[in-house]
Structure formats: C-alpha cells, structure tokens
Amino acid sequence: MSVYTPVSVTELEHFLLEYPLGTLKAYTGISAGVENSNFFVTTTTGEYVLTLFEHHTPVELAYFLTLTQHWAEAGIPVARPLANHQGHLLSQLNSKPAALVMRLPGQHIEHPTPQQCAELGTMLARMHLSGKDFPQQRPPDRGHEWRLHTAAALLPRLDTDNATLLEAEIAYQQTIPFQQLPAGVIHADLFRDNAMFQQGTLSGVIDLYFACTDSWLYDLAIVVNDWCCNSDGSLDIPRSQACLKAYQAVRPWQPLEHQYWQATLRAAALRFWLSRLDAQLNPRHGDMILQKDPHEFRDKLLHRIGQETITLDARRLLCPMPVIRVQQAVENLPAGITVTAICTDPGALHDIPAWARIHGHTVVETRSEGREHIIVLQTGQP
Ligand SMILES: Nc1ncnc2c1ncn2[C@@H]1O[C@H](COP(=O)(O)OP(=O)(O)O)[C@@H](O)[C@H]1O
Numbered sequence: 001m002s003v004y005t006p007v008s009v010t011e012l013e014h015f016l017l018e019y020p021l022g023t024l025k026a027y028t029g030i031s032a033g034v035e036n037s038n039f040f041v042t043t044t045t046g047e048y049v050l051t052l053f054e055h056h057t058p059v060e061l062a063y064f065l066t067l068t069q070h071w072a073e074a075g076i077p078v079a080r081p082l083a084n085h086q087g088h089l090l091s092q093l094n095s096k097p098a099a100l101v102m103r104l105p106g107q108h109i110e111h112p113t114p115q116q117c118a119e120l121g122t123m124l125a126r127m128h129l130s131g132k133d134f135p136q137q138r139p140p141d142r143g144h145e146w147r148l149h150t151a152a153a154l155l156p157r158l159d160t161d162n163a164t165l166l167e168a169e170i171a172y173q174q175t176i177p178f179q180q181l182p183a184g185v186i187h188a189d190l191f192r193d194n195a196m197f198q199q200g201t202l203s204g205v206i207d208l209y210f211a212c213t214d215s216w217l218y219d220l221a222i223v224v225n226d227w228c229c230n231s232d233g234s235l236d237i238p239r240s241q242a243c244l245k246a247y248q249a250v251r252p253w254q255p256l257e258h259q260y261w262q263a264t265l266r267a268a269a270l271r272f273w274l275s276r277l278d279a280q281l282n283p284r285h286g287d288m289i290l291q292k293d294p295h296e297f298r299d300k301l302l303h304r305i306g307q308e309t310i311t312l313d314a315r316r317l318l319c320p321m322p323v324i325r326v327q328q329a330v331e332n333l334p335a336g337i338t339v340t341a342i343c344t345d346p347g348a349l350h351d352i353p354a355w356a357r358i359h360g361h362t363v364v365e366t367r368s369e370g371r372e373h374i375i376v377l378q379t380g381q382p
C-alpha cells in the first residue's frame, strides 16, 4: 500500500484549477507501488495519474519529466506528463512535488510470450535510439560504482557461501569495460510491473524514476533477466531470443556488445541481488516497503555465471536434416551459449561441425553413444 500523503477532494479540486484538464469527477488512491503516493484521477476531459513524489529532488524530477515528455513526443509509449497553465510539468501539492500524467490503458503481465518479449525488445531499442537527441545527462543510481561499494558494505554481513560468490563476482565485474560499451539514456528498471499490455499488445511503460545515462546493453540485460527467465532463474531461450532479435533488428549490437553480453547479464543480475539484499539488511523505517526476494537474483546470477546451455533433439524421426534444425535453433543466439545436439544420422557428426565452423561457432565436442551422435557447440558472435 503506498499512499503516504493523503489528498482530500477539496485539495485535488483546487490543484486541478492549475491545469487545463476540466473538473474532477472521481479519484482513488493506487495501492500498488512503493516509492510515491499515486492516484487515478478522472476529470471531465479524461483519465490521469497524479503522483506526489516522496523522495526525489525537484532537479531529478525535472529530468524524469522532461525525458518522459521527450520519449512521448518520439512516439515511445510512455505516460505523457501534462503541463499546467504556466507550462510547467512539475507542481506542488500538500508540500510535495506533484505531477499529472496520462493514464495508460491495460494491465501488467506476469507470463510474457516470446512475441511480447519481441515487442518489448523493439520498443527498448527505439527508446535507446530516440534518447540520443535528449541533451541531459544523469549518472546512474545503481551503476558499476554503486555495485562495488554496496557489495563491500554488505560482504561482512553475508554467510560464507553468499560472501564467496559476491567476492568472486565483484572481482570479475572489474574486468568488464563498462565505459567502452555504447551508452545513452536508459530506463534502468524495466521489469514486467513497469509495463502495461492491452489486448496482448504493449500499451506503455511507466516508472522512469531510475532513468539515467548508462550502457544500453545493461538496460537490455535488465529486461532479459526479468522478462525472459524460467522460475529457477535460467534463461528461457525462445523468449530471450525473440527479445534480442527484435532489439537488434532496430539497433544492431557492436562487436564489443556481443563479447560482453553474458558479462552484462551478470552485472544486471548482481544489481538487483545487491539492492534487494541491501533493502533486507538495512530496511528503511517509516515506509511500508514491499520486500522483494534477493535469492531470485542470486539464482539468476548463478545461472548467468554458469552460462546457458540448451539441448536440441535432432534425431532422425524428428528431424531428417539435423544440420537445418541446429542452424534454425542457433541463429540469433547470443555468443557463449552451449548447444548440445543429439542426432541419429551419423552424417551429422561431420555436417554440423563443418557448418558450425563456417559460422564462427566453436565445436566443443563430438561423440557417439550407441546409435546417438552428440555434438556440443559454443555459439560465437551472430
Ligand atoms: N500512467 C499510468 N497509467 C496507468 N497506471 C499507472 C500509471 N502510473 C502508475 N500506474 C499504476 O500505479 C502503480 C504504481 O505505480 P509506480 O510508478 O510503480 O509507483 P511507485 O513509483 O510508487 O513504485 C503501477 O503498478 C500501475 O498499476
């Protein structure tokens, strides 16, 4: 529940006089969300969301609101902020900075399909490209430096297993050239509960209050770690493939991004493991905070460290042309995925490695077990 600052009918009616949005018909507090006080507001001209900001400074809010306006004007489905009669996006209500934005239609989805992940990938790439014209910069709240010092502060309070994992991961993270990855404006928290879908189609993205300047790949990794995972934390290959393919159709990756994709997935998993651990070990007082499970992201991190593996059944009855089956499955996979193909056609022992080498994949192993022939590949850069 998160209406920290109540608003009476009279206060809201008075506040609405500042806006060219007609008069109040109805309003209700929004129970979801944990950071701010939010209300659905219906006036004679439409439906809006009123937010009273509980933590951010006016300077930060000016960045978030002008960025949201920029993205809305570029056709990105975000909740457009409304200007008051003075042309200001930010106002004040009950001593809190306050803003009105358009209410987006639709609901959050829990179980996205590959098609919905693709839609999100396309939108994220468009968001990144259109952010190029946005002149303001904002350092990340949870960037590489934050991860390093938060890990150092939490380490003494973790049990041996978690401390060993964290220490090793921090050492690894310092080998990643984050500064060299292409960067720009990113959303930085685009989880499923920050996107709305209407009739199966993406209708909007909300909660831009972590937006900042950071690596685009990192933003995509945050998305994939939330949208394209199985319940054990492993990547769901059809969903992640759909998302990455759609993203890269709009903004193709640079070679360094191919090289550091797996590493960036680890950085993104680490970020949420740390913020959730921090929230658990250093709870904020006074607020009703929804405690999210840190283990979810530790498990995701462990899977990303172990790298992903997929097994393909290319036995003769299922597939007369095993090399085609492998080709279709491997196409558009990111680098570093281990693919094990099981075939009954002995020709596959020659054909698949020959095809793989031509396409830049590494043949890790070929072996025969009775009538089954097994080829293990590691994907190279698509
Ligand atoms: N523009 C919007 N259109 C429709 N629903 C919204 C909009 N903004 C917020 N909501 C609803 O309010 C909830 C809380 O918003 P959120 O921004 O996540 O809050 P907080 O910043 O307090 O965590 C969201 O989960 C969503 O259901």
Ligand SMILES: N[C@@H](CCOP(=O)(O)O)C(=O)O
Pocket (backbone or CB within 6 Å): 142, 189, 191, 272, 275, 276, 279, 292
């Ligand atoms: N989406 C995040 C919540 C936002 O991050 P935090 O740094 O405020 O904890 C999550 O699911 O953990």
